[in-house]
Amino acid sequence: MRRTVESESAAPTNPLRDAQDRRLPRIAGPSGLVIFGVTGDLSRKKLMPAVYDLANRGLLPPGFSLIGFARRDWADEDFTQVVHDAVKQYARTPFREEVWSQLAQGMRFVSGVFDDDQAFENLKATIEQLDKERGTGGNFAFYLSVPPKFFPTVVRQLKKHSLSQGQGSSWRRAVIEKPFGHDLESAQELNRIVHGVFPNQEVFRIDHYLGKETVQNILALRFANTMFEPLWNRSYVDHVQITMAEDIGIGGRAGYYDGIGSARDVIQNHLLQLLALTAMEEPASFGAKALVTEKLKVLNSVRLPKELGLHTVRGQYTGGWQGGRRVPGYLEEEGISPHSVTDTYAALKLEIDNRRWAGVPFYLRTGKRLGRRVTEIAVVFQRAPYSPFDATHTEELNNNALVIRVQPDEGVTIRFGSKVPGTQMEIRDVTMDFAYGESFTESSPEAYERLLLDVLLGDANLFPRHQEVERSWEILDPVERHWARHGRPEPYTAGTWGPRAADDMLARDGRSWRRP
Incomplete structure (x- = not known):
């Protein structure tokens, strides 16, 4: 819709009611993020700082939750400190204590390896707990920041432990880093495995460029x-x-x-x-x-x-x-x-x-x-x-x-x-x-x-x-x-x-x- 300067100054449309108003930022609804391989460089230098920067810009919901999954023997407090240090060092936006405090309340850590059934049961319990405490609505994205050889294992474990499908209107999504295969045959096989667990529209292949x-x-x-x-x-x-x-x-x-x-x-x-x-x-x-x-x-x-x-x-x-x-x-x-x-x-x-x-x-x-x-x-x-x-x-x-x-x-x-x-x-x-x-x-x-x-x-x-x-x-x-x-x-x-x-x-x- 084209507007004149006069109409904007005299009787501006309420931006809260105007779905086409580009002045409004896009804000995520109730949700959480699980990062597999959370101890790696990508997570520390890019993903954790990006989560904070989004929160700092007001683009994440108040109850947003972040779960780290790795083999380290960490408590939730240890993981929170790791995220804190990564944010301090690599975040693009200034550090604000009130933003960090809100974000840190939703951080959890699950210890385990990718073929550990008990670890995935613990992950399931953690997600259910955050749904109740933080209002994430059962909406979680699983970020596979792991070597490609582990993609099939993680995806199959998510299906095995009923983590790949949300209940009712909630969603579950898989985020996969490159390389997606090493040739056509391996890419087709990986696509077959991933699409056997997640619908095509819920698979997000990251090309950061x-x-x-x-x-x-x-x-x-x-x-x-x-x-x-x-x-x-x-x-x-x-x-x-x-x-x-x-x-x-x-x-x-x-x-x-x-x-x-x-x-x-x-x-x-x-x-x-x-x-x-x-x-x-x-x-x-x-x-x-x-x-x-x-x-x-x-x-x-x-x-x-x-x-x-x-x-x-x-x-x-x-x-x-x-x-x-x-x-x-x-x-x-x-x-x-x-x-x-x-x-x-x-x-x-x-x-x-x-x-x-x-x-x-x-x-x-x-x-x-x-x-x-x-x-x-x-x-x-x-x-x-x-x-x-x-x-x-x-x-x-x-x-x-x-x-x-x-x-x-x-x-x-x-x-x-x-x-x-x-x-x-x-x-x-x-x-x-x-x-x-x-x-x-x-x-x-x-x-x-x-x-x-x-x-x-x-x-x-x-x-x-x-x-x-x-x-x-x-x-x-x-x-x-x-x-x-x-x-x-x-x-x-x-x-x-x-x-x-x-x-x-x-x-x-x-x-x-x-x-x-």
């Missing part, structure tokens, strides 16, 4: 403006580059990372989701079903080039200098076999066989120990079909580009040509820049804040469905099989932008990677 404001801004940029979408096609776009680069190594994640690698860890989920959002058609609405429909259309149109050896690259970092200090190579990292062939860098060229994108290559790359930490989507436009300028006047002019910066400096940059002041008609690249931090007074919430709130609200807009997960594996599996048949990954020095073969891959197409 989809919770970032800048990722959601792709939809706003494209469909809320008329100046971009007419150019968003093969008639004007030369190619698209999607990059997720990290300047760190694997740290203490050897047990998880080795054998998985960068392609399975990042391309299968994060980068293919970014591709889908960048390339999809306008959805009928921003509801989960409509978004999934359009993303699936794109993913189903993605094609790998025939010559995988020419259009895919995998690398592995070696020792070097980064950030002013000497860093070890991947094979020198603690817990890594000296014979490991795990990729720490992956790049591939994809094509989309539809009318909008036919002939436009999408280049995806990700890696560790690269030049800097950055995630971006660069839409690179074609050069003008005819130029009246002398070649010497435009030698410093590159293709126009629109770059969506996902992290760390969230925003959008537009690169175009402008005349250099002076008597000559010399054209040079300039940029226009939009930065979230400079344009809005409110800081962007962490991705896990948005995603946890959406889980409690039952809003699945930002969560990949099982069809997307399986289709993504269908795209990546042939690449992984090709790499498995063709020796070791190519080495690259820490602090550089990846192996030489990645530059050669684009050079064969007459293009080059951006250096963010």
